[in-house]
Amino acid sequence: MYRYALSIIGGLFIGWNICLAATNSDLHSRNAEGGGNFDPLLTLSQDELLRRLDSLVAERKEAIRLKLHRIDTYRNDLHKSRTPRDRYAAALHLYNEFQKFQLDSALRYSDRLETYARQLGDPQRINAARLIRCKNLIFLGMYKAAADQLEAIPAHGPEFDSVDYYNCYLKLYHTMAQTAMAGPLQREYRRLKGLYRDSVLLVVDRNRLTCTLMRHDKRYEEGGDPQESIRELNAFFSRNDNSTPNKAVIANSLADAYGRLGDDEQRLRYLTLTAIYDLEVPSLAYSALPRLADLLFRRGDLVRANRYITRSLDDAIDCNSVNRILIASRTMTEINQSFMQEIARHQHRLYLLLAIVTGTILLLTGILVFTLRQKRTIKQLQTQHANDNERLRELNERLSVINRQQETINDELSKANTVKDKYIRHYMQLSTLYINKLERFRVQLFKTFNTHGLDRLLRELRSPSSTEREYKAFFNEFDTVFLSIYPDFIEQVNALLHETERLKSTKLNTEFRLLAVIRLGITDNAQIAQFLHISINTVYTYRNRLRNAATIPPQEFEKRILEIR
Incomplete structure (x- = not known):
């Protein structure tokens, strides 16, 4: 592998x-x-x-x-x-x-x-x-x-x-x-x-x-x-x-x-x-440094090979290259195994020398010195092995964090797609509804002109009642769609306001509808006024009053509104 x-x-x-x-x-x-x-x-x-x-x-x-x-x-x-x-x-x-x-x-x-x-x-x-x-x-x-x-x-x-x-x-x-x-x-x-x-x-x-x-x-x-x-x-x-x-x-x-x-x-x-x-x-x-480490490893230069693959692993982690992290980890594992084999060889020599010691006292001192040196080498190799294992453990933790982040991103994308689908569906329904209403209104005006003449037609056109009814119907439809996507919106906004300013109803009023528009990313006063069919001064007054009624610093209020899920 x-x-x-x-x-x-x-x-x-x-x-x-x-x-x-x-x-x-x-x-x-x-x-x-x-x-x-x-x-x-x-x-x-x-x-x-x-x-x-x-x-x-x-x-x-x-x-x-x-x-x-x-x-x-x-x-x-x-x-x-x-x-x-x-x-x-x-x-x-x-x-x-x-x-x-x-x-x-x-x-x-x-x-x-x-x-x-x-x-x-x-x-x-x-x-x-x-x-x-x-x-x-x-x-x-x-x-x-x-x-x-x-x-x-x-x-x-x-x-x-x-x-x-x-x-x-x-x-x-x-x-x-x-x-x-x-x-x-x-x-x-x-x-x-x-x-x-x-x-x-x-x-x-x-x-x-x-x-x-x-x-x-x-x-x-x-x-x-x-x-x-x-x-x-x-x-x-x-x-x-x-x-x-x-x-x-x-x-x-x-x-x-x-x-x-x-x-x-x-x-x-x-x-x-x-x-x-x-x-x-x-x-x-x-890729050259890990490949060079492998070549040196096969030639027996274990110290240099270990130094190069360690550097390769550090660089791969800093670069956030998951593939290179995995490949460098495999190479480091192979080198660690070689270190373990080297330890086993040193231990074998140690046991052999200890067996020879029993045959002659004259060689005891020399063998003892050699044994101490071998033990020191073993300790160094074991320390290196422990450090490498710790590095591999940290690497596994890093990969786990990356996996969790990826899962979080996937969840957020799924939620965003759901919201998008709902908006598109309601937009198409609303567009169809208004096309049908325009057609009915045109037919009604034509009948009024044929039946009652031009004066009656002009009175109908000057009357604001139909426009007000349409705005009221539009706001009702907007409230329904928005609250279906953000069902806890009123509750979460109320949590940011003082008791006296909280909305008791389950439907949006003008001020909460203004906050709903802000939640959708529309923050310009002129655009909000046009959407809600009110004056810019009224929008400015409502926004200031809601900021001052918040239980948090005023400058943080609208940021918290944008964070509502």
Whole structure:
């Protein structure tokens, strides 16, 4: 199960790299044609690279502090922005910062991007914001929501970005195939992924990094020549204008290609480079570090493997990536089991040495020293094991909290759908009723004109009695509908008022009807006056009187009204 989980990480990261390349990586690789700075990491030996990675793993707090400082700068830019165009640019910066750092925040800013794009009236930006949200939903495992979002995007027009659009579908089916059980459904997902990958290859510029990554993925899945992938990827990797995220994508793909060749030394080197680039960004949603931990674990470097997987688990928790939390937990469990086996081996040696002690007194002192050292090692390993178990317990509690939050959200959505259905039903009934009344009124006026003439017709039209009757009927219908949805409204409002101001009736009066309108989200005095057929001054007077009659601070009264369920 653990090996299967690690294979899923690798596969998911390939698909994720390809999708990111279409929107982020090529933006950097097309900006310059050489002339940058040479990457000094490429001159380091494998041991030096691992020591550099050890330093980055240890400096986690400082890297996150700098990342948050950069995020705060962009947030200030967003607050200072005065035009939708500036807000869109600032929100895009914030999304790029959060997309591999905090998934929930990234989703929030992807929603803002669409809002600002709509304010600009820019169809191209609207589609780009939708595609950004799709990628985030896929990474969060919300496949149905991502598919619905993609289906809603018009696949035509000058604002249509075919490369990014096909990339999103490729990412969706790739992820679903990797997480599905082996069988016909998984094969179908892989087939669809291959179709969209071929679609991207048809429309993407062959000089872009995306095209090279697509060809590498095709060879990786179809058993093509990994040497060809290495040649093409090295051509991009040797360029001096690559950004750090670009280098991480290319290095990770090179690690996969060398892994397919069976060259574990080169695979180790490029996985180490990928992990360094990820932590320099810094990114909290990555796969290279846990894969590197697994490779080092199989090579016997347990201490470094444990340090790397612990960092991976901490980052996955901070990123709120449930899938990566589970995968890192499985890896940590495997390493813990190895520690337990190491403890068992030490104990076996200890018993063997104690048996030899009985044969000779001359070796007693040496064996005793060795025994003490072994006991100290065992104690350290047991302490480490206890700490890891405590971390796993905290993780389980965190997952339980997430599940409870999800259940609460589902309940609230169900209630909201019920309220919506009731409103729609009553709105349709009321609309039909007023259409019928208008028809009857028209027939009555026609009869009045034919029977009594124009003077009688004018008197009927000038009479306000029919309008008052309709308003009274409308208010009765409104009260019935509102109290059916909020049956405890009168009781909950009375609890906020002094005894003398409470409503004794089971029906709404004008003041309580005003509060009902506020509960529906209408807070503007002019809109309330128009709805209730009263003057704005009357609305202002009623609101002030109700605030002053409350048992709570006046400024809190209407907030509590809005919270009534």
